[in-house]
Amino acid sequence: MTPRTLVMGVVNVTPDSFSDGGQWFEQDVAIAHGRHLLAQGADILDIGGESTRPGAERVSLAEELQRVVPVVEALAAAGAVISVDTMRAEVASASLGAGATFINDVSGGLADPQMVPLVAAGDFTYVVSHWRGHSDVMAEHATYGDVVGEVVGELRGRLAAILAAGVDPERVIIDPGLGFAKDGADNWRLLAHLDALTALGHRVLIGASRKRFLGQLLDDAGAESLPVFRDRATAAVTALVAAHGVWGVRVHEVAGSVDAVRVAQALRSAENEP
Numbered sequence: 001m002t003p004r005t006l007v008m009g010v011v012n013v014t015p016d017s018f019s020d021g022g023q024w025f026e027q028d029v030a031i032a033h034g035r036h037l038l039a040q041g042a043d044i045l046d047i048g049g050e051s052t053r054p055g056a057e058r059v060s061l062a063e064e065l066q067r068v069v070p071v072v073e074a075l076a077a078a079g080a081v082i083s084v085d086t087m088r089a090e091v092a093s094a095s096l097g098a099g100a101t102f103i104n105d106v107s108g109g110l111a112d113p114q115m116v117p118l119v120a121a122g123d124f125t126y127v128v129s130h131w132r133g134h135s136d137v138m139a140e141h142a143t144y145g146d147v148v149g150e151v152v153g154e155l156r157g158r159l160a161a162i163l164a165a166g167v168d169p170e171r172v173i174i175d176p177g178l179g180f181a182k183d184g185a186d187n188w189r190l191l192a193h194l195d196a197l198t199a200l201g202h203r204v205l206i207g208a209s210r211k212r213f214l215g216q217l218l219d220d221a222g223a224e225s226l227p228v229f230r231d232r233a234t235a236a237v238t239a240l241v242a243a244h245g246v247w248g249v250r251v252h253e254v255a256g257s258v259d260a261v262r263v264a265q266a267l268r269s270a271e272n273e274p
């Protein structure tokens, strides 16, 4: 049976992330929050210093470095496995020097031409997400004829470029980039066709946590739908994609997804019994 799905806990050191903007902006608070997520069972912490919400303006390199590196240092020193959510090679390089072992690039290397050479020169794990943004601003929205086919095809193109640069395929994880230039229907279709993603031959990371399409689902049902009320729906997505065998989920509220992974594992082992 494939190993259990890993839970990546989100530490957004930003004043404006859509889901928890500003809560963990202060350095000591961010570090304490990372420790809290570890205590809740996070396998990996994903530390980000730049909001990726649609239409967000870029923060300066200096600002992103100042936000991220001290938090990486402190949490790596505490023994955590650290991923850094950045589109910049310079932030990635500094974060690796501070103890990160994953770089999570929502642009899949498109936002900074120096990123793929950095990946090729290193030995860290690189998360490649599907993205249709521009280097200076997050993508607002795209229209798809066949969102699954187009996302898979564009990820295949990114993988070809990354592997052509000499990166060991084992180091690369893919992510469909839910919510990045995609609407609710796009996101549900991608979740309904995970096989098409896994067919690319790489580990798959899913980032549905607290996203707008979950809020819309709850809103349509007349339920509370603000980002902080989406954690139960997020855990439900975790259970479903973990039952499918995805490598990892990127979530803000860790405990619920840790339990959801346990449920999925129990189901999968029962399915494998004779």
Ligand SMILES: Nc1nc2ncc(COP(=O)(O)O)nc2c(=O)[nH]1
Pocket (backbone or CB within 6 Å): 010, 012, 017, 018, 019, 020, 051, 052, 053, 085, 104, 105, 106, 127, 129, 175, 177, 178, 205, 206, 207, 208, 250
């Ligand atoms: N790999 C990956 N990284 C991400 N980083 C940020 C966000 C946006 O959510 P946030 O601003 O609440 O962190 N989503 C993803 C995602 O879906 N996948």
